[in-house]
Amino acid sequence: MATLLELNNISKSFKGLKAVNDVSFSVEEKSITGIIGSNGAGKTTLFNMISGVFPPTEGTVIYKGKDLASVKPYQYSSIGIARTFQIMKPLKHMTVMENVTSGALFGRRNIKSAKEAEEYALEILNFTGLYERRDVLPGSMGTPFKKRLEVARALATDPELLLLDEVMAGLNPTETDDAIELFRKINERGITILLIEHVMRAVANLCETVVVMHHGEKITEGTPEQVMNDPYVIEIYLGKEDETDG
Amino acid sequence: MMKKRFGSRHIGALLLLLILALIPVIIRNTYIQTIFILIFYTASASLAWSVLGGLTGQLSLGHAAFMGLGAYTSTLLLVNANLSPWLSIPIAFVFVGLICMLLLSPCFVLHGPYFTLVTIAFSYAFLNLFTNWDYAGKGQGIVLPFGAEDFALMRFKSKTSYFYIALCMMVLFYIVLRLIDRSKLGYGLKTVREDEGTANAIGISPLKYKMIATFISAGMIAVCGVFYANYFRFIDPEIMAESQAIEYVLPAIIGGIGSVTGPLIGAFIIVPLSQYLNAALSSVVSGANLVVYAVILIAVVMFQPTGIMGWYQNSKLKKKLSGFFDNLDRKLGFDKSQNA
Known part of the structure; x- marks a missing residue:
């Protein structure tokens, strides 16, 4: 290796x-x-x-x-390094789905169209077990899901x-x-x-x-x-x- | 979130627009028309402000100065080069957008109130510059040339023409904001607003996106300035004061900061309200209208800081309306499943 x-x-x-x-x-x-x-x-x-x-x-x-x-x-994600924060930093006024879409739009994939990014975000949400909560604001979820959201957003940057x-x-x-x-x-x-x-x-x-x-x-x-x-x-x-x- | 195709919501919006467009035909009263022009103008300016203030979260109080720069650009081009205001619209957009972007770019390391303070400083710097600048008419300002009605010079006798120009401007700005809001650019701006650490971590350069937002926001409000100059046909440096900027910020706050529809709704409430208070109260005790106005503002900020749209997003009204439109869609055959 x-x-x-x-x-x-x-x-x-x-x-x-x-x-x-x-x-x-x-x-x-x-x-x-x-x-x-x-x-x-x-x-x-x-x-x-x-x-x-x-x-x-x-x-x-x-x-x-x-x-x-x-x-x-801001160039780290484009070379393939993604992170989560110990003190969670959800994008408060954006839904779970939008949080993850943002990661998909930028990052290494650098998807151009919001629609395409949303499809990819749905896949990540499915994978991380957040699919059911995609339309809620991060603030209304408990800690375990907020932590998951941190992971999902990082993961969306590929x-x-x-x-x-x-x-x-x-x-x-x-x-x-x-x-x-x-x-x-x-x-x-x-x-x-x-x-x-x-x-x-x-x-x-x-x-x-x-x-x-x-x-x-x-x-x-x-x-x-x-x-x-x-x-x-x-x-x-x-x-x-x-x-x-x- | 499902993307809605053309449906009853769009028809509703178009109907609303049609009603607005018919106002000058139905109501011949110039006072009412003037108020509507003021509403459209304020809404446009507030929409422009919210690209930087609402979507990107950089609360600027310098937008009156940016508007003034647009007004002066158009006026000076008209007075000195006889350039049609229609042509100075794109010129003002790019010119003012670039200037503001470059001037503010070193200030983007500042956060929150510190950034706001810098924008106030900028507005006073411009105010003083134009008060002392011979070429721009100094403190007396510039009167735009009077004369016969001329479409090419955006010069009209009737309010009705200005009414339609302002309406078009507002609709256009609203559409632009809707498009930005749902695009990659919008996601970038909103992520910067929410958390710059996260923005960096997922590959968004906060500086770059703040600069783009400033260019668009200042450019758009410069277009409002072109309209302002040609509608009032007189400009002076006072239009750049920070107190004027508040007029553009308030509709967004009342309507809901960060929402695209917020500034629009805010303007439709605030402008008639301040006009009414002015007419009804200022003759009783001078200044009473401003007191009532201030009390309403304080109440909104205290009890509904997310504005009208913030309340609407979680309200029963939204559910009801949403259900009503979905129902209508089904009845009219705009349903997705039937379309597919």
Whole structure:
């Protein structure tokens, strides 16, 4: 498998605060990679750098062998990178259908006619299980569906790399299972997924590789099993063994 | 959402248009005709404003200045080069559209009230420029040449001709807005209005779409300016004041910001209302009409901030009307299933 995304020693400082420090890892094509870590570990900052919200202070982001430094924020979707937002950003005054149509009209497909885009949007709505809710405003739906809408809109841009920022946070176990199934299906379409998640069950279920971040640094990387048995990860998540014993 | 084919809704709209078009034939009263011209003009200006303000969510209070630029462009071309106002319509559209687009382009990084403040600053800059500019008649303004009725110079004795010009302008602007609203451009503008972060994430450049919206919006209101100059036959820099811009923004707010039909409905309510209040109250206590006007506005903004269309979208009236038209469609044989 080829490498789709490569992060080389990227760092981000906000004035004095170093939010992300010297992180490197790569994402294989058609894989599902997870990023875990406690709050404030720098996961979303990392995502913002990958999706072009702001550039890294140091280091490079290489996508399909191309440095993304010169790519403008709105050009990311045309090269196949789509994302969802942790704090959901539905287009409030537009229906679910219109939200997704907007994604289809722009993005990589760049469909010219609104009618054609609407047909494609219906397909995406079907796929993501939002078809019945296509005519409602996002505000009248619960969190699980708003999260789905974020995914559907990103998916409508026809991405190769889908960045999911905590799309399973706040879902109950059944809803989480539904979401896991949806991401499997998306992955089966050949779309590479990079996700940030707190729900360990989801990460263990979905990801082939997991990157663990702590205080802005990458501390380890491996299969979910390797990572969860790593003494340092256990220490961070649960505290030191002798401390709890003593 | 199903796309409606030609049906009873269109027939209804055409009937409404026909009734409007027949008004000068039925009502010979010039005062009533004047009010209708004012309604059509205000509705057109408000529709123009809502390309930038409603669809794109960039609340501008500089549109009176953009209208004034259109009025001056047409007038100066007429006075100095004897160019027909009909020809200055496209010239004003492109010229004013480009100027406003370029002037405002550095300001699009500003959001919300900060952008609005800049547009107010622009309107005063233009007002002062034209007040002190010899070539443009300074503060006294310009009187358009009087003379015999001449179609080519958009010069008519009767109100009726202006009535039809204004009506055409309003209908044309409404159709343009409907087309934009449902097109790819409309989706782009609305996405920028809702969230610029999302716009970027799905491949929409907020700057580009704000510039396109400004070009269309300023261009359209410049066309209103051409009409204004040739109808009133006198312009001065005061038409550019920010207080004038409010006249173009209010119908959209009352009717429902962001909706295409909103500015139209707003103008049909606000213009007659302010005319009536002016006639009925200003003789009692001067300024009383403005107080009542303000109270109505405050009430709308407080209790129905989404305007009339915002209320209508979720109302029983819409369901009833919708059902009525669907029924009519079936009876008249415009039904989709029968057509197919």
